[in-house]
Amino acid sequence: MPRTLPGRFGAVPGRCALEQVVEHQDIEALPEDLGERIDAWEGDEDDLDEDAVLYRSDLSTAPGWKAGGFARWHGTGPAAVTCSCSREMDPVLTVASQEWDHGSRSWIPLEDRLTADAMDANIPTQVTVGRWGSRHVFACPADASHAPRLSFQG
Numbered sequence: 001m002p003r004t005l006p007g008r009f010g011a012v013p014g015r016c017a018l019e020q021v022v023e024h025q026d027i028e029a030l031p032e033d034l035g036e037r038i039d040a041w042e043g044d045e046d047d048l049d050e051d052a053v054l055y056r057s058d059l060s061t062a063p064g065w066k067a068g069g070f071a072r073w074h075g076t077g078p079a080a081v082t083c084s085c086s087r088e089m090d091p092v093l094t095v096a097s098q099e100w101d102h103g104s105r106s107w108i109p110l111e112d113r114l115t116a117d118a119m120d121a122n123i124p125t126q127v128t129v130g131r132w133g134s135r136h137v138f139a140c141p142a143d144a145s146h147a148p149r150l151s152f153q154g
């Protein structure tokens, strides 16, 4: 059950477990022809049933807190994050306001499925970033001493 621990400057995140998942690049960051093939594979949105598996919501970037993986660019669209040494930086941490939402329920951990509809079940950390957005931290792949960069997706 989520809990919030009192801290000197407010609350600190509740304790959570990490699990490994497989995710794929945000569709907006894929080559255009591949994105079009995925769109064709998904079919017409109006013809889908509610259990349909969609690349964007079920197979692409996992919502919620994560270490590594791919950035979700739902707020701004894809953007290159470049280090001062000119290398493209890697997402190393995502702090998210929700672990899942109505459109990303396939990412609910198996152990949380029975309680997934309980109030605030999708915010076990009790952390909200901006107005229910997420914060990505990027790091240089060549030199960890290079300054990290941040991205906010609202």
Ligand SMILES: [Zn+2]
Pocket: 083, 084, 085, 086, 087, 140, 141, 142, 143, 146
């Ligand atoms: Zn660098």
